[in-house]
Amino acid sequence: MKNVFYKPGMLALVATVLLASCDPEVDGPIVSSGSADFTKYVAVGNSLTAGYADGGLYRESQLNSYPAILAQQFALAGGGEFKQPLFTEEQSNGSGYLKLTGFDASGLPVLEPVKDKLAVVGMGVDNKTPLYAEYLEEVNNLGVPGIKMVNVTTVGYGFNNPLGFNPYYERLLPNDPTSGGLMPYVNKVAATDPTFFTMWLGNNDVLSFATSGGIEPISDADKFQEGLNAMVSTLTANDAEGAIINIPDVTGIPFFTTKATTDLIAKANAANTKLYIVAGTGEVREATPADYVLLTSTVGTPEAVGPATVPHGFSQFNPLGNGEVLDEAEVADVKAATTNFNGMLQAAAQAEDLAYVDMNAFFTSVQPHDGLPGLVLNGVVYSPAFISGNLFSLDGVHLTPRGYAIVANEIIRNINIKYNAQVPTVDETRYRAVLFP
Amino acid sequence: MKSKILALLGSTLISGMAMAGGYQVNLASQRQIGMGHTGTGLETGTSSIFFNPGAMSYLRQNGVTIGASGIISKIAYRAPEPGGATAQTDNPLGTPFQVYGVFSISDKLKAGLGVYTPYGSTVKWGDQWNGRFGLNELSLEAIYIQPTVSYRLTDKLGIGVGFVYAVGGVNLQRSIPVQDQSGAYGKAELDGSASGVGFNAGIFFKPSEKLSLGINYRSKVEMEVSEGDVSFTNIPGTLSTRFPAGTQFDAKLPLPATLSLGVGFMPTEALTLAVDISRVGWGAYKSLRFDYSQDVNGVSYSENARNYEDAYIYRVGAEYKVDDALALRAGAYLDQTPVQEGYLTPETPDADSRGLSVGVGYQVSDNFSIDASFLYVNKKERSDASNLSGGIAGTYKSVAYIPGIGLNFTF
Numbered sequence: 001m002k003n004v005f006y007k008p009g010m011l012a013l014v015a016t017v018l019l020a021s022c023d024p025e026v027d028g029p030i031v032s033s034g035s036a037d038f039t040k041y042v043a044v045g046n047s048l049t050a051g052y053a054d055g056g057l058y059r060e061s062q063l064n065s066y067p068a069i070l071a072q073q074f075a076l077a078g079g080g081e082f083k084q085p086l087f088t089e090e091q092s093n094g095s096g097y098l099k100l101t102g103f104d105a106s107g108l109p110v111l112e113p114v115k116d117k118l119a120v121v122g123m124g125v126d127n128k129t130p131l132y133a134e135y136l137e138e139v140n141n142l143g144v145p146g147i148k149m150v151n152v153t154t155v156g157y158g159f160n161n162p163l164g165f166n167p168y169y170e171r172l173l174p175n176d177p178t179s180g181g182l183m184p185y186v187n188k189v190a191a192t193d194p195t196f197f198t199m200w201l202g203n204n205d206v207l208s209f210a211t212s213g214g215i216e217p218i219s220d221a222d223k224f225q226e227g228l229n230a231m232v233s234t235l236t237a238n239d240a241e242g243a244i245i246n247i248p249d250v251t252g253i254p255f256f257t258t259k260a261t262t263d264l265i266a267k268a269n270a271a272n273t274k275l276y277i278v279a280g281t282g283e284v285r286e287a288t289p290a291d292y293v294l295l296t297s298t299v300g301t302p303e304a305v306g307p308a309t310v311p312h313g314f315s316q317f318n319p320l321g322n323g324e325v326l327d328e329a330e331v332a333d334v335k336a337a338t339t340n341f342n343g344m345l346q347a348a349a350q351a352e353d354l355a356y357v358d359m360n361a362f363f364t365s366v367q368p369h370d371g372l373p374g375l376v377l378n379g380v381v382y383s384p385a386f387i388s389g390n391l392f393s394l395d396g397v398h399l400t401p402r403g404y405a406i407v408a409n410e411i412i413r414n415i416n417i418k419y420n421a422q423v424p425t426v427d428e429t430r431y432r433a434v435l436f437p
Numbered sequence: 438m439k440s441k442i443l444a445l446l447g448s449t450l451i452s453g454m455a456m457a458g459g460y461q462v463n464l465a466s467q468r469q470i471g472m473g474h475t476g477t478g479l480e481t482g483t484s485s486i487f488f489n490p491g492a493m494s495y496l497r498q499n500g501v502t503i504g505a506s507g508i509i510s511k512i513a514y515r516a517p518e519p520g521g522a523t524a525q526t527d528n529p530l531g532t533p534f535q536v537y538g539v540f541s542i543s544d545k546l547k548a549g550l551g552v553y554t555p556y557g558s559t560v561k562w563g564d565q566w567n568g569r570f571g572l573n574e575l576s577l578e579a580i581y582i583q584p585t586v587s588y589r590l591t592d593k594l595g596i597g598v599g600f601v602y603a604v605g606g607v608n609l610q611r612s613i614p615v616q617d618q619s620g621a622y623g624k625a626e627l628d629g630s631a632s633g634v635g636f637n638a639g640i641f642f643k644p645s646e647k648l649s650l651g652i653n654y655r656s657k658v659e660m661e662v663s664e665g666d667v668s669f670t671n672i673p674g675t676l677s678t679r680f681p682a683g684t685q686f687d688a689k690l691p692l693p694a695t696l697s698l699g700v701g702f703m704p705t706e707a708l709t710l711a712v713d714i715s716r717v718g719w720g721a722y723k724s725l726r727f728d729y730s731q732d733v734n735g736v737s738y739s740e741n742a743r744n745y746e747d748a749y750i751y752r753v754g755a756e757y758k759v760d761d762a763l764a765l766r767a768g769a770y771l772d773q774t775p776v777q778e779g780y781l782t783p784e785t786p787d788a789d790s791r792g793l794s795v796g797v798g799y800q801v802s803d804n805f806s807i808d809a810s811f812l813y814v815n816k817k818e819r820s821d822a823s824n825l826s827g828g829i830a831g832t833y834k835s836v837a838y839i840p841g842i843g844l845n846f847t848f
Contacts, residue, residue: 023511023513023525023836024511024513024525024834024835024836025513026834028515028518029518029519073521102675103675378567378568378570379614379827379828379829380614390614413519416519422519423519424520425519425521426521427516427521429569429570433614433616434616435673436615436618436673436674436676437618437673437674
């Protein structure tokens with residue numbers, strides 16, 4: 001009797017093993033670091049590097065920073081631990097950030113600030129800069145929101161003082177001026193002694209001019225070069241390899257394209273008037289499609305002009321302010337400065353034989369052209385459009401976690417080429433885009 | 438699945454995942470599966486209803502055949518280099534089946550009815566893989582009901598024709614790349630039943646006891662889905678009007694024509710050798726288009742190019758009768774993919790495929806015999822950018838193990 005059960009049982013077992021072992025497989029490349037050494041990866045940069053998104057820096061955005069994603073992938077190729085100055089769970093909303101709560105009647109998004117669980121612990125002695133919870137342990141992600149290339153050698157840039165300071169750098173430094181409180185950024189970077197680094201710096205040297213509508217100055221080119229030299233010589237002091245990432249065209253981002261000037265001009269024309277702006281020269285003139293209205297502009301809001309109520313900007317007596325518009329001449333200034341700074345970044349990368357990531361070209365490539373999307377990944381269309389484009393977060397300048405993942409993949413591809421490495425890219429669909437209520 | 442046919446059958450029978458080119462399922466007879474699915478130029482018994490209605494007139498006895506296969510299939514996926522993402526399908530067991538009955542009206546005139554499943558696909562990737570916005574799962578099924586007549590003009594020549602009424606359905610599920618506050622994605626499910634008509638005609642020529650030839654044409658059947666249901670789930674409230682409830686869809690899917698030529702060679706009483714060549718008119722499948730009854734995410738239809746091209750299948754098979762009761766079979770085929778470069782999709786991640794089969798037949802009594810078959814299908818590993826089809830780029834590799842059994846009754 002036993003055999004009757006035994007034989008089919010064995011057969012079934014053999015068949016199962018046979019079938020299971022014959023599952024199809026697609027072999028991938030063998031993961032390798034090539035000639036790079038990811039043992040100690042350090043990321044230097046600004047808000048993009050810190051993981052800033054939705055108008056703030058918060059725990060979730062930090063966890064999805066592109067350096068965190070890079071480090072996770074480097075870990076597959078010998079990379080070591082990667083520490084970030086994370087806000088705690090209790091203070092997970094960090095600086096606070098914007099949340100999408102709906103759409104108004106005209107279809108524009110309604111954004112509301114998140115105000116609970118903040119990491120704000122006080123006010124700076126300048127009476128305007130908030131103080132954030134400190135993080136004094138050594139970190140691998142030295143992304144400091146707001147920092148410019150021209151700030152890297154500034155003594156006291158992170159010291160709470162009446163003339164103003166950077167609170168995101170301040171939280172990484174001791175408060176005592178005699179024990180490192182005055183340390184310039186480049187010294188903080190030097191102390192980390194990386195084997196591999198990424199540097200994405202210089203955006204704010206043009207961006208703060210652009211987002212202020214041309215009121216803040218563009219950084220001085222000579223000072224930019226000095227800061228760059230200081231950074232690169234520091235980072236490569238011990239023969240570290242790395243990647244220098246360049247500055248995207250700021251006028252391609254939703255902060256400048258969402259309130260499209262052509263649409264606003266058409267609206268004004270439909271109301272039998274024109275769109276007026278205050279140009280950088282102080283002159284009030286009609287807007288042209290070559291001017292960019294900022295996302296933060298209150299264009300179209302009904303305002304009293306004499307006895308009448310007109311939409312803001314639709315009267316030469318109520319033009320859009322200089323700070324609401326990046327006018328044609330300012331756009332030209334931004335583009336020229338971006339090209340100039342990128343030339344310096346590229347030269348630095350070449351001189352030190354580092355990977356040079358042309359993020360400017362990448363973000364230009366994601367612009368739709370000829371009515372076709374510039375980027376489709378895994379069945380999802382990406383563009384620089386506000387909210388619907390999936391790449392940019394609710395501030396219109398910084399990226400969504402998905403956008404940061406896509407940027408990380410672009411950096412990995414460049415590193416793989418430069419260092420003959422095989423670091424796998426990440427599945428970007430694991431990272432969120434804009435969340436809808 | 439609201440397909441009427443399932444209710445009709447009252448069973449769990451579904452047509453199998455496509456293991457031939459495109460979404461064709463060439464599993465029409467257990468004896469012929471064992472012989473590499475040749476049969477156009479052979480007397481194949483009741484299954485001539487499928488292979489060549491012209492040969493049906495040669496049947497000497499009334500007969501009924503019931504058979505089914507179990508498709509155990511897996512597809513492996515890897516994202517394009519240097520992407521690290523991998524996935525594997527969790528396809529349910531596919532169970533294509535065949536039922537044939539042939540009855541003598543006169544010595545020369547036979548009538549028959551066939552019910553079989555020549556097209557279908559069930560592929561399940563799930564809602565976690567990186568291609569989920571392209572496809573979570575697809576089930577496509579078509580059951581052909583074919584009343585057939587066959588007439589033997591001379592001892593050497595038979596002709597036959599059958600009318601095909603096809604019923605079936607489609608169920609497609611995919612994730613939508615919009616996320617609610619918890620980060621969960623929306624989902625869409627398209628579900629509809631379909632029907633279509635066509636024909637199956639053949640000529641069978643047997644110049645000698647040792648040689649037979651056949652030609653068979655199975656026409657295209659255009660399956661039309663009318664007023665299928667589109668259901669959206671987990672859509673964020675602010676977007677609900679973009680994905681409206683109660684949306685319906687229309688769609689058409691061509692089940693392509695197949696022209697086959699076959700030769701049978703019987704050098705001895707015990708040995709049968711067969712060769713078949715088929716040309717499948719996949720060129721009919723230009724695009725997959727869904728027309729919606731109301732705008733979905735701002736558009737009234739969605740359309741993705743397929744642009745399949747006609748493809749050939751080459752088959753060889755042999756049967757050796759060990760004695761009066763026992764027959765051993767073996768066969769092989771090469772099946773070209775109709776899917777061109779740039780058009781690969783996760784719904785049919787097709788590639789040139791190779792099939793190897795073995796089979797055994799046993800005559801239990803004068804009126805009853807059993808056929809068993811086993812087919813191994815191995816598709817070439819294929820990488821594609823899928824940039825023309827709206828598919829998911831990457832490398833795909835499919836294999837399938839297909840055991841089957843059939844029962845034949847004669848009277």
